[in-house]
Amino acid sequence: MVMYKVALIPGDGIGKEVIPEAVRVLKQTNLNFDFSFAEIGYDVWKKTGQSVTEDTLEEIKKNQAILFGATTTPNGIKNYKSAILTLRKSLDLYANIRPIKSYQIKGIRNDIDLIIVRENTEGLYSEIEFGDNNSVYTIRVITKTASERIAKVAFNIANTRRKKVTIVTKTNILRKSCGLFRDTCLNIQKEYPDIETNEMYIDTTALNIIIKPEYFDVILTTNLFGDILSDEAAGLIGGLGVTPSANIGEKYALFEPVHGSAPDIAGKGIANPMAAILSAVMMLQYFQEKKYADKIENAINIVLKEAKYLTPDLGGNNTTKDFTDAVISSLDF
């Protein structure tokens, strides 16, 4: 039987609470996992001066996939490099895929099903900044190569769905950087003639995601725009506690909830583990274990529909563990 080697990086705050729950669910399957733990983030930086050490990176690279919780990026510390950005760049995880889909949550409309495909290695997250006390500059890097490969991911995903791609830009202002991104994406579109493609400005998109989310199938965009739109869109389907993501490269793949370390609720045992469990589901889809992926998703929907074991973010008063226990009880393998 296949053995899946998976690095677990719970990280900080609620990352430490939700990743063990996702692992608990994965262990209910008949699949073989070889889990190993890795530590990255601010505590590691305090000891070593790096948020991700080279040794840890080498260990992580021995795995087929990574299940990541969240790390806190401290504000105002010079030279601190975000651990997750370091991983995304070092492992060349160039495609950030964030599905925004309606689950059976009370009060949530049931017709939302879009995917945000975000370039994950450059843009305004280039971490190239300089300046003095009077003026500072952040470099927005857009390259043809990176735009081409993220566009291919988006068009390939659209090909399996409703065949519609919206390229989100601000080409009326960011003429050169957004212009190169848009033109490169449109060039790739020529290889996918039956996919309906249009361009929409980021501000218009931010509005339309709220007033007509059903319009969107696949949103293809740059790093910061994708980050902001995915938090916004998460609000439509129940918030950050329910939104998973995948970071995919040619060699490695990392799965993580969209949420951060949530210092306001960390340690209370009430974080919603659904986004972490769904990130594990995305990992199973990546491993082509569709049967298990579908069954876990189905169990989550049963628990949401019954609404007996919900965490406070979904209007319940249950704990992280209660929710996972209910999902495990609803599994039908």
Ligand code: ATP
């Ligand atoms: P970071 O700096 O690590 O990104 P943050 O506080 O900026 O952390 P999030 O951690 O994403 O951002 O939290 C934003 C809000 O969403 C917080 O109020 C948090 O409690 C809530 N939240 C995030 N994840 C969850 C979750 N899994 N369950 C319940 N609430 C959550």
